[in-house]
Amino acid sequence: xxxxxxxxxxxxxxxxxxxxxxxxxxxxxxxxxxxxxxxxxxxxxxxxxxxxxxxxxxxxxxxxxxxxxxxxxxxxxxxxxxxxxxxxxxxxxxxxxxxxxxxxxxxxxxxxxxxxxxxxxxxxxxxxxxxxxxxxxxxxxxxxxxxxxxxxxxxxxxxxxxxxxxxxxxxxxxxxxxxxxxxxxxxxxxxxxxxxxxxxxxxxxxxxxxxxxxxxxxxxxxxxxxxxxxx
Amino acid sequence: xxxxxxxxxxxxxxxxxxxxxxxxxxxxxxxxxxxxxxxxxxxxxxxxxxxxxxxxxxxxxxxxxxxxxxxxxxxxxxxxxxxxxxxxxxxxxxxxxxxxxxxxxxxxxxxxxxxxxxxxxxxxxxxxxxxxxxxxxxxxxxxxxxxxxxxxxxxxxxxxxxxxxxxxxxxxxxxxxxxxxxxxxxxxxxxxxxxxxxxxxxxxxxxxxxxxxxxxxxxxxxxxxxxxxxxxxxxxxxxxxxxxxxxxxxxxxxxxxxxxxxxxxxxxxxxxxxxxxxxxxxxxxxxxx
Numbered sequence: 001x002x003x004x005x006x007x008x009x010x011x012x013x014x015x016x017x018x019x020x021x022x023x024x025x026x027x028x029x030x031x032x033x034x035x036x037x038x039x040x041x042x043x044x045x046x047x048x049x050x051x052x053x054x055x056x057x058x059x060x061x062x063x064x065x066x067x068x069x070x071x072x073x074x075x076x077x078x079x080x081x082x083x084x085x086x087x088x089x090x091x092x093x094x095x096x097x098x099x100x101x102x103x104x105x106x107x108x109x110x111x112x113x114x115x116x117x118x119x120x121x122x123x124x125x126x127x128x129x130x131x132x133x134x135x136x137x138x139x140x141x142x143x144x145x146x147x148x149x150x151x152x153x154x155x156x157x158x159x160x161x162x163x164x165x166x167x168x169x170x171x172x173x174x175x176x177x178x179x180x181x182x183x184x185x186x187x188x189x190x191x192x193x194x195x196x197x198x199x200x201x202x203x204x205x206x207x208x209x210x211x212x213x214x215x216x217x218x219x220x221x222x223x224x225x226x227x228x229x230x231x
Numbered sequence: 232x233x234x235x236x237x238x239x240x241x242x243x244x245x246x247x248x249x250x251x252x253x254x255x256x257x258x259x260x261x262x263x264x265x266x267x268x269x270x271x272x273x274x275x276x277x278x279x280x281x282x283x284x285x286x287x288x289x290x291x292x293x294x295x296x297x298x299x300x301x302x303x304x305x306x307x308x309x310x311x312x313x314x315x316x317x318x319x320x321x322x323x324x325x326x327x328x329x330x331x332x333x334x335x336x337x338x339x340x341x342x343x344x345x346x347x348x349x350x351x352x353x354x355x356x357x358x359x360x361x362x363x364x365x366x367x368x369x370x371x372x373x374x375x376x377x378x379x380x381x382x383x384x385x386x387x388x389x390x391x392x393x394x395x396x397x398x399x400x401x402x403x404x405x406x407x408x409x410x411x412x413x414x415x416x417x418x419x420x421x422x423x424x425x426x427x428x429x430x431x432x433x434x435x436x437x438x439x440x441x442x443x444x445x446x447x448x449x450x451x452x453x454x455x456x457x458x459x460x461x462x463x464x465x466x467x468x469x470x471x472x473x474x475x476x477x478x479x480x481x482x483x484x485x486x487x488x489x490x491x492x493x494x495x496x497x498x499x500x501x502x503x504x505x506x507x508x509x510x511x512x513x514x515x516x517x518x519x520x
Contacts, residue, residue, distance in 0.1 A: 050269040054262055062252050069251055081257050088261040092268045147238055158245070165246030168239060187240045211234050218239055 038106035046095045057088065060107065063189055064114055070188075071118045071181050073173050079121050087114040104198055111189065112199040115181060122177050164222070171221035175214055182207060183214035435460075436491060440499065444506030452514050459484070459511055460504045462491045484515040 036044070036052070038059070044052035064087070069080045090113050098109070147164075172180050178200065185191045185199060196207045284294055438447045439460075451458065459481050479488040491504060 045265070045269060048269045048271060050266040053265040053269065057258075057262060057265070061258070062250070065253050066248060066251050069248065081253060084253055085257050085261055089264055092265045095268070161241060161245035162247065164238075164242035165244070165249075168242045169246055169248065183239075184243075186235060188243055193234075208234065215234065215236055215239070219236070222239065222242070 042095075042098055042106045046098055053092070056106070060110060064110060067111065067184055067189060068114055068118055070169070070172060070184055071115070071177060072121060073177075073180075076121060076125050079125075083114065083117045083121055086117050090117070104195070107189075108191065108195045108198055111185065111191070112201075115199050116201075118181075119177065168218065168222060171218050174221065175217055178202075179210045179214040179217070182210040183218065186211055435489070436493065436500065439491075439503040439507065444503035444508075445510050447503075448507045448510035448514075452511070457484075457486045457511065457515070458489050459486050459508045460491050461488050462493060462496050462501060462504055464493060464496060484512060484519075486511060486515065 036055075038056060041052040041056045045056065065080070065084050068083050068087070069077065072080055072083065087110070091110060147160075172183070175183070181200060182196060185196050186193075191199070193204060193207055193211075197204050200207055200210075202210070281294070435447075442450075461479075463476070476490045476492075479490075480486065481488055491500075493500065
């Protein structure tokens with residue numbers, strides 16, 4: 001959703017005090033860029049605003065790093081920094097071709113660059129990238145029946161969820177990279193199927209089948225995990 | 232099948248790598264890279280010129296065409312400013328030297344327009360190496376005997392092998408006179424101390440071709456250099472040998488005749504010499520009446 005530029009003009013300007021050697025306080029006016037959307041910030045960076053880029057970076061640093069780490073897996077963990085850095089530099093280098101689009105956001109573009117770079121590393125490392133096998137629609141809900149409700153946030157279940165999370169990461173390692181990427185983009189980063197088609201450079205139905213396959217495999221893998229108290 | 236699983240989503244939210252982030256070094260490199268890219272590019276004057284031309288929708292081909300035209304204009308300007316090629320009138324180098332060697336005699340001859348007999352007398356009393364009379368000075372008068380006294384010293388000077396004068400400080404004491412004469416006998420030396428209208432044969436020809444015979448003659452009249460010109464080409468077509476000329480004077484006016492040595496006489500030069508002589512004769516007629 002594109003940000004309303006007019007309302008964004010009512011952003012507050014905050015002053016950063018700096019005390020000089022002679023105890024005179026100077027104020028540096030800084031623009032609050034947090035009110036701007038990703039697309040607006042990227043446009044500002046293209047116009048020469050380095051501060052806008054810094055804010056963009058801080059917004060997407062951890063989610064992107066996490067995504068790259070999970071897609072590459074444990075075996076290629078040493079190359080996560082390289083892929084992460086290359087992704088941002090590639091974005092900076094190709095900023096001239098950036099323009100706001102209704103159908104593709106900045107986040108889509110960023111993750112697309114990261115995904116392409118990660119796939120290059122996976123192929124170079126001889127890892128299985130794609131295995132668009134047929135999936136079996138598992139309608140069984142038995143594993144989840146024994147799990148705590150996903151909407152519940154009771155403190156006593158935090159430990160369960162943390163262990164479940166570790167188990168899920170282990171299960172993800174067993175997935176082909178493209179299915180893994182499809183699952184992570186949809187569940188972790190909240191991207192829709194249309195955006196995923198651009199990031200994964202695949203047809204809509206192909207993205208859906210990869211996602212179904214990933215879910216089927218992960219449920220089967222996670223189904224073996226049951227909280228100790230419920231065994 | 233629902234493509235979003237809430238249980239898996241929650242498990243992912245609690246995964247132990249939730250707080251994973253890159254190191255400070257990676258973060259610093261990325262931000263620095265972007266900050267450097269955001270700086271405005273330094274453009275030179277050429278880039279700014281090309282950018283402004285692009286704004287006017289000037290294509291690269293048009294820019295190349297403009298550049299070619301500019302280069303052509305520059306070349307034409309340079310060629311126009313150049314002196315005419317020496318091959319148009321080839322002057323034997325030695326004749327120029329010989330002309331300068333007789334500068335004192337010429338100076339005396341120009342000071343007093345001599346009669347035929349007097350001119351012949353002075354010139355036959357000159358050196359063993361006959362030379363071409365030289366036009367010099369601002370019209371200072373010199374007694375003919377001074378010219379005759381100066382002439383032998385100059386005449387004894389042999390032709391230098393090169394134009395560069397010998398450094399006087401390296402000369403042997405016994406050969407000081409010879410070195411001095413050699414130094415003075417170089418073309419450059421003869422132009423020293425000679426002010427005003429002093430010119431060699433090459434300069435004379437250049438003056439005729441650039442200023443014209445009429446203007447040159449008027450210049451000479453104002454400076455008191457009364458003379459007539461005569462074009463001569465070397466015998467046998469040998470342009471590299473020094474021309475040996477017997478000093479002459481015009482029978483009608485008594486003006487000394489200066490020989491203009493050329494290997495090949497272009498028509499334009501002949502015309503200018505004729506014009507020059509006409510102006511001189513006209514002046515003689517005017518002043519002799």
